[in-house]
Amino acid sequence: MHHAYDVYSAYRFRGPARRLVEPREERPPVSVPPRPAPPGGVVGILAFAGITAALMQTLVVPLLGELATLLDTSASNASWVVTATLLVAAVATPVSGRLGDMYGKRRMLLVSVAPLVIGSVVCALSSSVVTMIVGRGLQGLGMGVVPLGLSLLRDVLPPERLGTSIALISASMGVGGALGLPFSAAVAENTSWRALFWVAAGLSALVGALIWVFVPAGDTAGHRARFDGVGALGLGGGLVCLLLAVSKGSDWGWGSATTLGLFAGAAVLLLAWGRWELRFAEPLVDLRLAARPQVLFTNMASVLVGFSMYAQALVVPQLLQLPEETGYGLGQSMMAMGLWMAPGGLMMMVLSPFGAKLSAARGPKVTLAVGSVVISCGYAVSLPLLGSTWGLLLVTMVVSSGVGLAYGAMPTLIMGAVPRSMTASANSFNTLMRSVGTSVAAAVVGVVLAQMTTEFGGFPLPSENGFRVAMMIGAGVALVAAAVATLIPVRAADAPTEPAEPTEETPLAAEGAKP
Template sequence: MTATADVTTEEALTDSLDPRAKTGLVVAVLAAAGIVVSLAQTLVVPIIASLPEIFATSASNTSWIITVTLLVGAVSTPVMGRLADMYGKKRMLLIAIIPFIVGSVVCALAGDVVTMIIGRGLQGLGSGIIPLGIALLHDVLPKEKAGGAIALMSSSMGIGGALGIPIAAAVAQFADWRVLFWAIGVAAAIVGVAIWRVIPVHEPKGHAHGFDFLGAVGLAVGLVALLLTVSKGAEWGWGSALTIGCFAAAALVLLAWGWYQLRRSAPLIDLRTTAKPVVLLTNIASVLIGFTMYAMNLIVPQVMQLPAELGYGLGQSMIQMGLWIAPMGLGMMAVSNLGAWISRIRGPKVTLTISGVVIAIGYGLVAIILATIGTRAPGDVDPTAILWTLILLLVAMVVTGCGIGLAFGAMPALIMGSVPASEKAAANGFNSLMRSLGTTASAAIIGVVLAAMVQNVGGHVIPTQAGFIVSLLISCGIALVAAVIAAAIPTKAKGAAAH
């Protein structure tokens, strides 16, 4: 591709508006894009139980409506990052939003499960918008503004996820579920226009080598096999031939892919860069942080919606549950500037270490609260006690959200401060993939724990109070491990604090 003239930060930010106003618009548009994309991940949560009836098929078939978005997002994110480094981040943002809009329309019109799965797969192509937005902010914002903006953009995934459940639950209860997808499609179209009009062009200087198509295919095959193993292992049976075969295929393909990437002069992902101590340890910590981000959403909503008569349930409706957990996402947003300040003064390594400790405290508090709930006698329903329990859970979840928000700002700062300019979007996309692996592992591990610790109540098999507490303690321990790994990141990363 012919190199396009490089547009400097100052030129981009002063083309039509005051620089400060332009900076604010850039951040607002990209944060809105991240929230819209993450909202799509939780749209189907309120209707999961109804999907088999809606599409007249089995629960196993409708589970692909969730799985396909994860698979497509995991594969496309690092690929889009590499393309953005080669051809421009704004261009790839616009390319990514188009299939997302089309997918939303397809889902809204879907009359069968196959069409719905196709639409959700197209929505998954928009998953790369968040890491692309982070990399673009790093390029075009003034140094003093970049840290907080990147933290806000990075945490938009959690913000959208937390806000999406109550919004989607309300719409699903009082309107046709298809309205959810029409609404998200319209929102994405508005965001697309805003990206086109507001986001500055910051073109790369060009690449001497073309895109690594074989590397992209190899990564796609390996990741799909790996993620299918993790996400479907419990359903297929961990010892089944299908699960073992998928895992073996993933290992062989990814090893061959790594060998091929190391011999390419212009690889899809530069594994030598990812092996740098700062990048490697940050990515390992990202897997663990991704685990803790998702585990809370697997545990607390179930407890809130279980009947209060059990002695440890809280008897909340889907909408009530969503409203109680929404502040967790707001906590992620609230600490974006604090995290940027800590990173600027002490380095993002310190911010990431603190985040692991704060997340662990949040999980520990929730475990203590659930243990206290367990002291209620079955059938003892005290509305005042339940209200106080909900308030305490809200506080604990906000603490957890603040920790996750700190981590989401620190991880891209560490990554982008340690890789060449020509690899920033690809490296950030790979880091986003690591978080996705963590969330997938969380669903599998927490699912196994809760499935193993169950009781039969009225003909229904439900997790025990001990199962929830064990899951919380596992997540607490993983957050502490993430803090230890973050503390081991070389201190030279301090220079990457803000930019």
Template sequence: MDGPQPTSRAGGVVATLAFAGTTAAIMQTLVTPLIAELPKMLHTTSSNAAWVITVTLLVAAVCVPVTGRLGDLFGKRRMLLACSVPLIVGSVVCALSSSVVPMIVGRGMQGMGMGMLPLGIALLRDVLPQEKLSSSIALVSASMGIGGGLGLPIAAAVAQYANWRALFWGSAALAVVIAALIWFLIPDVPAGAKGQRFDVPGALGLGAGLVALLLAVSKGADWGWGSATTLSLFAAAVVLLVGWGLWELRANEPLIDLRTTARPRVLLTNAASVFVGFGMYAGMLVMPQLLQFPEATGYGLGQSILASGLWMAPGGIMMMLVSPLGGKLTDARGPKFTLICGVLIIAAGYGLAMALMGTAWGIMLTIIVINSGVGLAYGAMPALIMSSVPLSETAAANGFNTLMRSLGTSIGAAVIGVVLAQMTTTVGGHSFTSEGGFRAGLLIGCGVALVAVAITAAIPAVRRAEPDAEESDAVPSAAGAKV
């Protein structure tokens, strides 16, 4: 295929990319219902089994910005197909695993496929007409949240009523379907940075720095925040990431153009993304525990894993419904306005949770409100990024923005995890997070969302006189004319 496909295929392109993002998110939450059973299933310790979850986060963090840049260099369709390969192989490896090492390898390979989301969002700019772009970006961007919301009850149901290996055989089948859809429905458009060289030292430096940082954040609670290992990893992360930044500023063809990233519009959007990711994950940690804690605590609701997942599923559905509306809001008022609305709704959802956390219906309503805000915010952030960078950097810039969201969720998991672990009560000889601990977690989520509002409010409008801004704003319309 030599160019963008006809407009009649736009719906298939959007559906394929949204399906790919949703499936990638489902794979991230796939093992959540199995956490307690992993040590017995894999004949290992709890600390070793925890790597089944941690490794996916680490590999995705390293691979997402790299695959974004490779998409700019060699074509986004080609890299989307490349991302589907480790998703398929990793799922099969996990399905066949009977010990912890191959399971970790397979889960790491699944993490390699997470670059599909920023690649897909960037590709939309190349192939869609302007009038369809905002709503499509919103839907595809929110697909990660949609998959996360729907993945938990699906995985819980399969784990409860079938063999756990069926989860991974199912994910392998989904990945095969995605690869086929990409092959037949996604147009092959010219690479925006074709002819440039790939920055290998930059990729290695960023990868090493991110691994050190995310290892310290995700495992600090287990190892001890003041332990030599954790502090050494934080120190290594600072040295590696500062060194990486200096290299990128001197490189002629960097992995990520930090000068573009330093533009106020891009910089503040990425900063807001960290806080939005934090805010979203705070609720994902608190709400399932409130639903599943025993009623004897006085605030737990005694729901099973499957039931708690079903109570939370409407939040994922609401995100799917709200995303296209967010695109229309972006067309009418701009992505900055949409992002402010989204984070305000997230903050309002946490405020609502303080009053409604005592019933399952109240928690479901709270999740619906929070996820509505997330759907608006997740659709607006890529639109802000792509209106501020040249066409040759769209995939890399979106990859970096996705990384910022992931960094926010990782920091959120660590901070909220510490709060919930420190504020406890004892019931029937067992220790549980106290009601005050959960309320503190909800207040932190609300506060973080309000910080995101303040950062978003400071994002400057596009100055049309700037050459790059003119180019980036004109590209979607020009590319869309070819569709």
């Protein structure tokens, strides 16, 4: 941005004769809005966008038990209200990231906000499960705002502010998730459920207006590559098959023909997609870039951290809400459960500056490893404290602190290993890896709790030992994530606040890729 104003000043004071001979090519390809916000304002707006996106994911949780009645449908059909957002977001996130690299990240941020608004309005006006699923799918289209916002920071912020800002925006997802439960429960208990979606529409529209007025465009892509439509379809089809099998396998049966067929279809489609991406000159996801050790190990750790983060997010709410008569449930309402869990998400925001300082001093791989170890410690704390609300509060705060450290380090590691022209697509793919981890966690924890049950009032409920086993699995996976983080090969010069900038003189499909 400073460069844009310097060029403007030079043209202004050189005089008419001098201005005539200045070549037009010297004008930088930077689009600056009329009233750009200061760097702190830009970070605040993008963090607000992340909080709003995270809010969409927890918005319907208080309604899950009532959706079937509200929409006059079966419980299995109502579950698609959650599944639709997951599937659409998984497909849309890498696509929006690639388009952001091609046509500008601010432009794609605005494009991504539009379906958040429209989807929220559709949900607010829904009277059937079909329209509700459509609206939730549209909301899923907007989930790419966080990786796009992270990537835009690299273009518009000075290097010394980049690390702290990345950590802050990464933490915004936790804040949105933490505030979403009590907020949604309070609105659902005191007003019409439709008010939830009207509020979501208003917040999304506000995000779009703030981005339009105050957020600068940053660097726009100088090379308009061909969009890899075949790659987008292949990746989308493979992800839908994989995530559908993982998320619905417990309902359909893990050995059912449908589930096994989806797993087989995912394997075939993703293998074919990988072959296409390696042969296409301008791929949706540059797999050769993704195979660089720094990117590869960071994405592997991201899957594991996503798993370990989500395991406690599945266990703790159930423990808080199960009846006290079980001997281990705590009998809390939905509203109270959300309030007990909210401080955990806020810890992510509180610790984000510390994570940035640790990354600057020791490197982001150290921050990622430390965060993973902290997550594991949070699970270890949980084992003697499952029967106490204050104990579970401590567990969520420790685990969320570790998640905040780890999530803040991941984008820095990714951006330190990829060219500027691939920043958004690489961050979006990393976000997708975290989503895969959470989906696998939901499946694994679901199987554990379904197999380890106890009878209560004639109904099977997850047993206390089942919850303990789920927590121990989360702890073990977090330790594996820490081990993987130590394998990330980061040069000392790459570590601090500004990721190293690999050369961009070679084509995106360099290193031997041929169409």
